[in-house]
Amino acid sequence: MTPPTSAPAWAATAACKGLEPGIFYPSSDEEAETAKEICSTCPVRETCLEHAIERREHNGVWGGATERERQRIIRRRRRQRSLARSAAAS
Numbered sequence: 443m444t445p446p447t448s449a450p451a452w453a454a455t456a457a458c459k460g461l462e463p464g465i466f467y468p469s470s471d472e473e474a475e476t477a478k479e480i481c482s483t484c485p486v487r488e489t490c491l492e493h494a495i496e497r498r499e500h501n502g503v504w505g506g507a508t509e510r511e512r513q514r515i516i517r518r519r520r521r522q523r524s525l526a527r528s529a530a531a532s
Contacts, residue, residue: 450493457484467502474508481506491515 453459457480458466468474481487481503491505495516500509507515 452486452489452493456486456490457481466504468508471508471510474503477503478506 458477461480465480466477468477481490484490484506487505489505491507491512493499494504494507495512499512502509504512
């Protein structure tokens, strides 16, 4: 993960701090395991993941999720909100 120029405060305690950024930008999802292992021990993993989802990060592993996995999370959340709205309207 390469934090933005003005990195959020949580990035200071991230497990990826100081590591080679290339680890978090694998060429395929299959090559993301090393980054995911690092993320799995990170104290700010969930915050990092939400950061990436909110900003629609299209590259890299953030919060232990690849771009494809983050897209799935976004779609699942949309479906859940839609279902909740439908249930509330009934």
